[in-house]
Structures are given as C-alpha cells and as structure tokens.
Amino acid sequence: MRNILLAEPDYRSKFPPLGLMRLSTYHKSEGDNVTFVRGRNPDLRSVNWHRIYISSLYTWELPRTLKTIKYYGTAVNNPKDIIVGGTAVTLLPQYIRSKTNVTVIEGLLDRPNMLGIGSKAIAKLIPDYSIIEAVPDYEYFPADAYFTKITKGCIRSCKFCAVPILERKFGFLKDLRRQIEDVNERHGEKQNLVVMDNNILGIDRIQSIFDDIAKVGFAAGAMKNGKKRSVDFNQGLDARLINKDPSLAEGLASICTSPVRLAFDFVGMERPYRRAIKILRQNGFNEFTNYMLFNFKDAPEDLYRRIWINAELNSELGIRITGFPMRFIPMDDIKRNHIAKKWKWRYLRGIQCVLLATRGLISPNREFTRAAFGSSFNEFLEILSMPDRYIIYREDYRNNGADQWRRLFRRLRPHKREEFLNLLEELNKSYRDRKKRIAKFNGLFGKLLEHYYPNGETPQRKPKQDSHFQV
C-alpha cells in the first residue's frame, strides 16, 4: 500500500480537477491511500509520500504551479516521484522541466502502462467524486453533477485554441452510459450532467449520443427530486455545424440542454451564427450564454459589432443571449499581458473594467448594453479609454470627474489620442519613476493624466458608494 498525494495548486478553478480524480480511482483500485489537497498544506508537506501528483491548468498560472511543486519537493525521496501533468505543462513543458527534476507528463494518460508497467489508461477511468467532497471549504461548480467526456480532440484546428495541441486526434473516447452507470454504482446518482467535450457535434454518431443522454435520465423536461435536470455542454457548441445540419438542434432539444453555449469567436461567422440561433429558437431554446473571443486577430470594432449582433438577435427573436467575452492569451504567455496588433492596452483594460462591473457577462438587456458599451463605436472606444474608476463606478463619477475628463479627451486629435493611449500603456508598465514622469507633462496630456493618476498616484478603486452603471 502506497501513500499518494494529489495536489491542485490554489489557482481559481471552477471545475473539479478531473485528471486528479481519475488518478484517485486508479490508486484506490491498487489499494493505495489517497489524499487530495488544494494548494500548500504544511501538515501534508511533513509526510513522506510515495508519489505526489500535481495538476496544472492555465499557462499563466505556471509560476503558482511551480511554487506548489517546490513546496512539496521535500515530501518525496526522489524528485521524479512528483508527477506533474495537465493542460499548462502539456503546452509549456519546458517551463517546469528547466526549473525542476520532477516527472512531467505531456498530454492525456489515455493508454495503459503510461504510469509504469501494468497501469491502466487513466483518462478512461471514472473520476473519484469523493475526493472533492473532502475539501468543503472550496466549492467547484456545479456541485451535484456528472462530469463526462465522450469524445476527444476536435474536427477543427483554430489557431487560438489549445485543443489541437492537447488532443491531436478527434474521435470517440468513452461510452456515456458506461460512465454514468459506473458513477452511480460508486458515488450515487447526480442531479445534472456536464459534458466537457471540445466539439461533440462533430462526431458521426452524435444522434445516438443524444439518445444515450436521454436514456440515462436527461430527456427533455427530465426532473429529479422535484427539480429540473440539465445537460451543460460547457465547452460550447459549434454554431457552424448547427447551421449546416438543423437536425442537431432537434437532438439538443430532445434532451434537457441548458444553457445553450455557442461560440461567436469572430465577426466573419455572423451568418452561420445568426442562422444557428434562429434554428435553435425554432426548436424551443430561448436562453444562450455565448463565448466571444477577443484580442486575437480581431479589432475592437469586431467585438463591438458582435455585442450588438447579440442585442439585435435578442430583440428580433425575443430571446436572451448573454455574452461571455474571453480575452485571448497566447499559450506561451505566462504573464497574461498579450496585446494583439489591433488592440491597445487601455482598451483591453477598459473591457476588463466594464466586465468587472457586470461580473464578466454582457447582459441581454439592450439598454444595459448601451449603457455599458455605448451606442456608437466611437462611444465604445471613449468608454474603454476612461480611467478605471470612471468605468467601474460610472454613476458615482458621471458628473464628478468623468464629465471633465470627457471634455478634455474629446479635444485630442486622432493622432494625439493614439499617442496618449500609448503613453498610458507605457506608464502602466513601470511603477518606477512614474510620478516623476507624469510630472513632466503639462498642457492637455498633463490635465488628462491627473484623472488617471491624481497627484501622480494610482487612485483607490473603491469609492464610497459602488453604484456601477445602472439603467
């Protein structure tokens, strides 16, 4: 019997660490003692472990992952007994390899013998749900759900996406009915179903997968314990495939799909996107939460246009599309500071501030969209250019600073505006001598800078009353 520690670094993670949960199933089936922990725990560090597995998720969280690896370094006899895997190390294995001597596993553990002779194909095992129940102080979402993966890979190879690198071949992974039966047997029935596939609609046998989902208890209108059940395809559904084959929308309507999540990643896909929404609407879907990538090859106009396409569809079809903007971060960017060619730092920062006030989502309410993002593209850029607190606490500053700022900002000619936005980026990069550098500016730039850095200082963000922007 071996002592196994499974550690998830303490980054924010919405979904449970399925890789570690599968490793738990494997080691328990081998008769080992398994302990799960989030982050660094001094009691567990003082134990001598036969093996420690550490997961990784986002590349920009690799420094935190490294910190976790180093923290537990003294808790094994040999650094090779620390095994690090997951998305981030698969994308940037050198980051950990160049700084440690631990074992780095790239890609899925989807074949036997990958963890030594006789080891099973871990990716095909049922996750051990009991380990996350052992950390009651951290809540994964949704709490009472089956987490499943039926296919792997994707039929497309979008340049901004990690899936083509992480899971090269598209295909069937594991029968859903078996997955559900196994979970029921070991961990009991769950309320909802989360399908974590990258692009499930691309698989030939999709209609039989819909049938399976219905058969395991998730047909349209299904209830459990008096509550509606739901099927969440949480990685998003491919609008272009629904546009090509409307029977996919019928399939989605035959089960309790909720919410519908589509990807609207660039404005060039407007036509198939609009049509897919209409087809889904005809099949009874009214609620959508749609991903919108930005800061890749797009320009601010592109995002602004997509925001308003959603607003138009909402009023035209009487539906509710909530936008979920996702800022592109290149796979090798561990600092999260990438600025795409057509974007400016201040605009990205502005989007972040608007989303802070809207909890990351763009409301389907047209008036709200207008208040948050402006009713013209120029107004959109102006909003994004404002100092952070003027954006976040719009009502508090409307006649108390933002009005003066606007009058000054509008006096900048286009090339001066460009110069000013570049200056803001420069000032943001370095704290050193910032005050002195700001003091050198007088005239229009000097007056405007006073709104971003009163007396040369970074202002407190929290005002007395946080009324945000209401409509």
Ligand code: SF4
């Ligand atoms: S369709 Fe989605 S999952 Fe597939 S490569 Fe493109 S972004 Fe990634």
